[in-house]
Amino acid sequence: MIDVQNITKRYGHHTAIDQVTFSVAKGEVLAFLGPNGAGKTTTMRILTCFMPATEGSARVAGFDCTEQPLEVKRQIGYLPETPPVYQELTVTEYLTFVGRLRGITGPKLSSALDQSIGRLELGSVRHRLIGNLSRGYRQRVGLAQALLHDPPVLILDEPTVGLDPKQIIEIRELIRSLAGSHSVILSTHILPEATAVCQRVVIINKGHIVAEDTPEQLSARLRQSEKVSITLKTCPPDCEMKLRAIPGILNVLPGQAGGSFLIECELGRDLRDEIARVAVLSQWGLLELRTVSMTLEDVFLRLTRHEDHLSEPAEATVSASAERTDA
Amino acid sequence: MTPVQAVIAKELRGYFVSPIVYVVGAVFLLIFGLLSYLYVGFAGAQAIQLMQMQGGMAQINLNDLVFRNLFASMRIVLVIILPILTMRLFAEERKLRTFEFLMTSPIRITDIVVGKFVSVFLIYLGLVALTTLVPTVLMLFSDFDWNPIWTGYLGMVLLGALFLSVGVFASALTENQIVAAFVSFGMLLTIWLIAGLGNLFGDTTAGRIISYFSYMEHYDRLLRGLIDTSDLVYFGSGLALMLFLTHRVVESTRWK
Numbered sequence: 001m002i003d004v005q006n007i008t009k010r011y012g013h014h015t016a017i018d019q020v021t022f023s024v025a026k027g028e029v030l031a032f033l034g035p036n037g038a039g040k041t042t043t044m045r046i047l048t049c050f051m052p053a054t055e056g057s058a059r060v061a062g063f064d065c066t067e068q069p070l071e072v073k074r075q076i077g078y079l080p081e082t083p084p085v086y087q088e089l090t091v092t093e094y095l096t097f098v099g100r101l102r103g104i105t106g107p108k109l110s111s112a113l114d115q116s117i118g119r120l121e122l123g124s125v126r127h128r129l130i131g132n133l134s135r136g137y138r139q140r141v142g143l144a145q146a147l148l149h150d151p152p153v154l155i156l157d158e159p160t161v162g163l164d165p166k167q168i169i170e171i172r173e174l175i176r177s178l179a180g181s182h183s184v185i186l187s188t189h190i191l192p193e194a195t196a197v198c199q200r201v202v203i204i205n206k207g208h209i210v211a212e213d214t215p216e217q218l219s220a221r222l223r224q225s226e227k228v229s230i231t232l233k234t235c236p237p238d239c240e241m242k243l244r245a246i247p248g249i250l251n252v253l254p255g256q257a258g259g260s261f262l263i264e265c266e267l268g269r270d271l272r273d274e275i276a277r278v279a280v281l282s283q284w285g286l287l288e289l290r291t292v293s294m295t296l297e298d299v300f301l302r303l304t305r306h307e308d309h310l311s312e313p314a315e316a317t318v319s320a321s322a323e324r325t326d327a
Numbered sequence: 328m329t330p331v332q333a334v335i336a337k338e339l340r341g342y343f344v345s346p347i348v349y350v351v352g353a354v355f356l357l358i359f360g361l362l363s364y365l366y367v368g369f370a371g372a373q374a375i376q377l378m379q380m381q382g383g384m385a386q387i388n389l390n391d392l393v394f395r396n397l398f399a400s401m402r403i404v405l406v407i408i409l410p411i412l413t414m415r416l417f418a419e420e421r422k423l424r425t426f427e428f429l430m431t432s433p434i435r436i437t438d439i440v441v442g443k444f445v446s447v448f449l450i451y452l453g454l455v456a457l458t459t460l461v462p463t464v465l466m467l468f469s470d471f472d473w474n475p476i477w478t479g480y481l482g483m484v485l486l487g488a489l490f491l492s493v494g495v496f497a498s499a500l501t502e503n504q505i506v507a508a509f510v511s512f513g514m515l516l517t518i519w520l521i522a523g524l525g526n527l528f529g530d531t532t533a534g535r536i537i538s539y540f541s542y543m544e545h546y547d548r549l550l551r552g553l554i555d556t557s558d559l560v561y562f563g564s565g566l567a568l569m570l571f572l573t574h575r576v577v578e579s580t581r582w583k
Binding site for chain 1: 328329330332333334336337340341344345423424425427428430431432433434435581582
């Protein structure tokens, strides 16, 4: 549905994105992850024909973004970073205007209007001026605008910004429900969102794609060891040594809280059973024992911060994840 | 409803929700009324003088004494007031980030530019229509020729359309409304002053060419009751040029 080949965008001497290639299949939801200024919005603006790429080609639903911008725009529902709402219009007037711009008229328009107002639960504010609505409502009006003509492709730039937790869950459910029939690209800073909603994640940093895979695959790929966190009631000085003596254990690192350790084991081996036995036999008072999986957050930090040292075991990441598991 | 009509409807709604139209309209009508009153009073004073000198009823020409002066004075009023009407058209869209939405909607840039221009032109037409109250009331008390008044109105409409197109262009240049108003104000005054430059050259080819670029002589001819095709061509082509330049400026934002 979306096919991006080697696109590069330069602003003067500054290269915003460099040789970016990816594609989105029909019905797939793809998350764009990256720190601020990574090139997420630039990529989305190229896809929506707001501006052309300096090099490379982007195609949406078979139409070229530079050659056939009007066709591309018809296939796309786009929510920019700032919800593009006119404060002097009411919600209904605004959505009517949007529908007319997209050539929807008559009874079709009113049914599309009712549908998108219903989907985003805007019924209670439909006759209010957008200027008087809260940030969360404006964001939802922006989303209603993108969904109004039921486009095959949705491009959402940080769709859940400014929403309260309940609304965030509702919007995520909405996006999940769109998967299958719509191709969706969304950018986000909120990593659990990507895991919750998307089938595939593209991590972009400084204009380059640094990783592209499913969230699970990504964390699996970057994992160099299995990690187990244990918490002990009493820990005599020799406990670290005894733990190291278990075959298959690579390293034992002290955790943040007293009595907690982060144990690194060989990849593919589950040593929880063994560790528990040693702890119980030694009467350390085992309070907690669990595996620590690498979160997408770790993957993200690792890829964007330690891009050059992917092969080295990053101590910072290990202690960072230990910190999180303790918390 | 076509996309252009949708843009026009939305812009009109935007104008009437904001105080701009009411304030600008009130000032415009107030000044028009005040100027009419002054010129009618002035004509009355002249009539009394003539009667004292000649005795009996004096024949004075209201067309010359009131309407021509009135329309001529409206030039400066339009130069000051119309940029205020047009300044928000594109600048506001950029400021509020709705510009990106417009540009990613499946409509042509021409539709956007034409829609915005037509909406503000309709508002201007409405204001001009309200001013016809002055000659209508005067008609009850005196006799005058309506034809030069109609050409005067034609002149005011054409001049206004040209000014509005300059304002639309200036608004597309920036995201700051004050800057947009000031740029169009500056451009309109400069084109006005070109007439002065033309006069310096006198009745030479260079002088005539330079004067042609100013709206002054074209407007003056219409006020005198003269409909000359070259004047219509001047206003039409000026308007088309400004809207074309606006289109280019809007289009160029894609390449920045």
